[in-house]
Amino acid sequence: xxxxxxxxxxxxxxxxxxxxxxxxxxxxxxxxxxxxxxxxxxxxxxxxxxxxxxxxxxxxxxxxxxxxxxxxxxxxxxxxxxxxxxxxxxxxxxxxxxxxxxxxxxxxxxxxxxxxxxxxxxxxxxxxxxxxxxxxxxxxxxxxxxxxxxxxxxxxxxxxxxxxxxxxxxxxxxxxxxxxxxxxxxxxxxxxxxxxxxxxxxxxxxxxxxxxxxxxxxxxxxxxxxxxxxxxxxxxxxxxxxxxxxxxxxxxxxxxxxxxxxxxxxxxxxxxxxxxxxxxxxxxxxxxxxxxxxxxxxxxxxxxxxxxxxxxxxxxxxxxxxxx
Amino acid sequence: xxxxxxxxxxxxxxxxxxxxxxxxxxxxxxxxxxxxxxxxxxxxxxxxxxxxxxxxxxxxxxxxxxxxxxxxxxxxxxxxxxxxxxxxxxxxxxxxxxxxxxxxxxxxxxxxxxxxxxxxxxxxxxxxxxxxxxxxxxxxxxxxxxxxxxxxxxxxxxxxxxxxxxxxxxxxxxxxxxxxxxxxxxxxxxxxxxxxxxxxxxxxxxxxxxxxxxxxxxxxxxxxxxxxxxxxxxxxxxxxxxxxxxxxxxxxxxxxxxxxxxxxxxxxxxxxxxxxxxxxxxxxxxxxxxxxxxxxxxxxxxxxxxxxxxxxxxxxxxxxxxxxxxxxxxxxxxxxxxxxxxxxxxxxxxxxxxxxxxxxxxxxxxxxxxxxxxxxxxxxxxxxxxxxxxxxxxxxxxxxxxxxxxxxxxxxxxxxxxxxxxxxxxxxxxxxxxxxxxxxxxxxxxxxxxxxxxxxxxxxxxxxx
Numbered sequence: 001x002x003x004x005x006x007x008x009x010x011x012x013x014x015x016x017x018x019x020x021x022x023x024x025x026x027x028x029x030x031x032x033x034x035x036x037x038x039x040x041x042x043x044x045x046x047x048x049x050x051x052x053x054x055x056x057x058x059x060x061x062x063x064x065x066x067x068x069x070x071x072x073x074x075x076x077x078x079x080x081x082x083x084x085x086x087x088x089x090x091x092x093x094x095x096x097x098x099x100x101x102x103x104x105x106x107x108x109x110x111x112x113x114x115x116x117x118x119x120x121x122x123x124x125x126x127x128x129x130x131x132x133x134x135x136x137x138x139x140x141x142x143x144x145x146x147x148x149x150x151x152x153x154x155x156x157x158x159x160x161x162x163x164x165x166x167x168x169x170x171x172x173x174x175x176x177x178x179x180x181x182x183x184x185x186x187x188x189x190x191x192x193x194x195x196x197x198x199x200x201x202x203x204x205x206x207x208x209x210x211x212x213x214x215x216x217x218x219x220x221x222x223x224x225x226x227x228x229x230x231x232x233x234x235x236x237x238x239x240x241x242x243x244x245x246x247x248x249x250x251x252x253x254x255x256x257x258x259x260x261x262x263x264x265x266x267x268x269x270x271x272x273x274x275x276x277x278x279x280x281x282x283x284x285x286x287x288x289x290x291x292x293x294x295x296x297x298x299x300x301x302x303x304x305x306x307x308x309x310x311x312x313x314x315x316x317x318x319x320x321x322x323x324x
Numbered sequence: 325x326x327x328x329x330x331x332x333x334x335x336x337x338x339x340x341x342x343x344x345x346x347x348x349x350x351x352x353x354x355x356x357x358x359x360x361x362x363x364x365x366x367x368x369x370x371x372x373x374x375x376x377x378x379x380x381x382x383x384x385x386x387x388x389x390x391x392x393x394x395x396x397x398x399x400x401x402x403x404x405x406x407x408x409x410x411x412x413x414x415x416x417x418x419x420x421x422x423x424x425x426x427x428x429x430x431x432x433x434x435x436x437x438x439x440x441x442x443x444x445x446x447x448x449x450x451x452x453x454x455x456x457x458x459x460x461x462x463x464x465x466x467x468x469x470x471x472x473x474x475x476x477x478x479x480x481x482x483x484x485x486x487x488x489x490x491x492x493x494x495x496x497x498x499x500x501x502x503x504x505x506x507x508x509x510x511x512x513x514x515x516x517x518x519x520x521x522x523x524x525x526x527x528x529x530x531x532x533x534x535x536x537x538x539x540x541x542x543x544x545x546x547x548x549x550x551x552x553x554x555x556x557x558x559x560x561x562x563x564x565x566x567x568x569x570x571x572x573x574x575x576x577x578x579x580x581x582x583x584x585x586x587x588x589x590x591x592x593x594x595x596x597x598x599x600x601x602x603x604x605x606x607x608x609x610x611x612x613x614x615x616x617x618x619x620x621x622x623x624x625x626x627x628x629x630x631x632x633x634x635x636x637x638x639x640x641x642x643x644x645x646x647x648x649x650x651x652x653x654x655x656x657x658x659x660x661x662x663x664x665x666x667x668x669x670x671x672x673x674x675x676x677x678x679x680x681x682x683x684x685x686x687x688x689x690x691x692x693x694x695x696x697x698x699x700x701x702x703x704x705x706x707x708x709x710x711x712x713x714x715x716x717x718x719x720x721x722x723x724x725x726x727x728x729x730x731x732x733x734x735x736x737x738x739x740x741x742x743x744x745x746x747x748x749x750x751x752x753x754x755x756x757x758x759x760x761x762x763x764x765x766x767x768x769x770x771x772x773x774x775x776x777x778x779x780x781x782x783x784x785x786x787x788x789x
Contacts (some may be wrong), residue, residue: 003491005362005365006514021364021365021368022371022372025358025364025365025369026370026372029354029357029368029369029372029373032357033350033353033357035350038376039379080600082596082599082600083599086599086602153574153715154468169723191645192566192570192571192574192645193568193570194571195345195571195573196342196376199377200344200347200376200377201346202376203350203354203372203373204371204372204376206370206371206381208379212424216466245669245673247668247669247670257349287668312539
């Protein structure tokens with residue numbers, strides 16, 4: 001349990017996660033109000049990373065449920081282990097026959113077996129999937145439901161039930177209540193609109209691409225081997241790319257990958273040659289690479305010119321609301 | 325404070341943000357936990373509980389200061405840091421200059437003594453300036469200026485300040501003290517202005533909320549209004565709703581797909597399910613039938629059909645994940661392949677670009693020629709799995725309708741559909757060739773408003789239709 005918001009920020013910073021005021025406040029509130037957080041934002045701004053850092057900071061086990069099209073209850077909640085049940089039946093055959101030895105009629109025998117039925121439908125044969133595990137594990141946990149926008153609408157509805165009561169019903173066993181309230185974090189890349197009901201139940205957090213300063217401190221923290229000057233150049237370059245009209249913008253994780261590559265290549269500065277070799281780490285579409293090269297080509301003398309704060313000509317700035 | 329939060333939520337709702345009862349309850353709990361001392365935290369607490377959609381953040385940012393601003397920074401006290409003698413000098417000078425000038429009494433109280441206007445005083449000033457009648461954002465600046473003028477902030481006041489300074493200098497106030505005083509007076513003018521602007525903004529937001537306690541979005545109504553009767557702002561509003569609409573269509577499409585219980589046997593799933601039956605396959609499992617439609621869309625973008633075409637393209641591309649492949653074409657006098665734009669840019673941008681690049685009104689619609697040209701140059705887009713949709717009003721300027729081209733398309737495509745934005749009663753009147761085209765089409769939908777358009781698109785996903 002956190003005592004204050006600054007404590008949240010420090011704890012996350014210790015896990016190498018730089019939290020803005022906004023993030024720290026929401027995490028603190030989620031902790032206090034026992035509410036799930038729904039994190040939205042472009043891919044690769046550290047949504048999943050937040051869950052990991054948070055779990056480490058509060059020393060809880062991170063249980064992750066990755067969503068995809070076609071995910072259903074058996075994969076998310078629980079499944080009976082049929083194979084194991086069959087195996088046990090085989091092994092226990094002798095014991096069964098002794099139990100049934102003195103029965104006279106078939107009905108009698110069936111009744112006798114029915115009495116033992118509980119053995120086969122017990123927790124022993126229940127294979128807990130992430131959701132059930134988060135509810136039943138002995139220590140409090142942190143449940144990460146990743147990319148909920150990829151799951152089907154029916155799964156979303158089912159998830160609502162679990163998230164509002166923190167209990168699930170297994171027909172053969174009855175209702176299983178959460179031993180501890182798990183902390184819950186859902187992420188979404190906003191590829192589709194989530195249902196209003198789900199949003200209503202969550203605290204909402206929108207994480208956008210970081211500012212130059214924030215991104216620089218992230219790079220410095222995660223890739224300490226990169227020289228400060230080069231780190232600054234690199235971050236400014238990435239921010240510049242985000243100002244262009246691209247199909248896919250470079251994410252923070254790609255900035256980090258690129259920074260690591262620069263260290264690996266022992267680059268002294270970001271010149272044309274280095275860019276030629278490494279631009280594909282940042283940009284994943286051939287069209288984007290071409291467009292970036294074309295625009296960058298206009299800056300004779302390479303990246304050095306990009307430090308200035310002149311108005312950036314005809315380059316549109318990154319605008320997250322574009323097109324809404 | 326609770327009352328303030330309630331009013332704030334009402335204002336958010338009036339501005340079109342959906343806030344449910346549960347969410348407002350959350351907001352109260354969150355602010356209780358957070359306390360009101362740290363403004364930024366308080367703000368975050370409200371935002372995270374009330375605003376669940378990124379575009380709504382803007383509204384939140386705009387309204388928040390009106391309700392929880394300090395109403396602008398407090399006024400400075402000009403005598404603060406002055407020696408007692410200087411303060412006395414100032415008082416004397418003011419008295420000598422003004423006597424009992426009633427007109428500037430209030431203004432001087434604020435500026436010269438640093439007393440902040442009370443809520444009652446602001447209300448009174450506002451009433452005189454006509455603030456309670458305003459419900460329009462754009463009137464804020466104007467009303468604030470009017471309040472300032474009525475307070476007496478004008479040339480005369482500036483002249484008075486100048487005289488005051490002169491007199492104080494004559495009375496022997498040091499240059500340094502004078503400079504300090506002048507700076508504080510100037511600062512106070514700015515602060516007072518800000519306080520008043522905030523007050524006006526807050527009042528306007530409140531009055532909007534009161535006048536309009538329900539959500540102003542006339543969603544259902546707008547969806548059923550004919551495209552041609554929509555104003556530019558209505559269209560803007562509907563654009564925002566397209567995503568939501570698409571979400572609904574998507575879940576319907578997904579649900580239907582689940583029901584598909586024909587087709588290939590899923591051996592793996594069947595064995596697994598039937599383990600409980602001792603391996604006897606009592607329950608058969610089939611592969612989920614993901615037959616997504618393959619579309620060719622031919623849109624008329626002449627003036628009359630333009631808005632429909634825009635929404636058609638937006639909706640189809642919002643539903644991309646439910647579609648195997650879509651090839652979009654537009655025409656006025658000739659057919660144009662606009663697939664490239666959609667490949668390069670995100671759909672919203674592409675739609676805007678395409679429409680901007682093909683302005684209406686310069687050419688005469690020639691559907692027949694466009695279709696014939698389509699069968700000549702782009703016929704590779706059509707195969708036996710493709711559904712061809714023509715969106716237009718079927719008005720051909722008395723030119724050759726080229727029914728042969730339509731027949732050719734019909735022969736090759738899986739289905740050929742027509743989305744018409746005109747009332748069926750008008751089909752065949754004037755230059756409309758609709759009735760001649762009619763027999764060639766598998767189905768024809770009237771799409772004169774967004775609801776009908778959504779319904780027609782929804783039908784595309786019906787795999788058994």
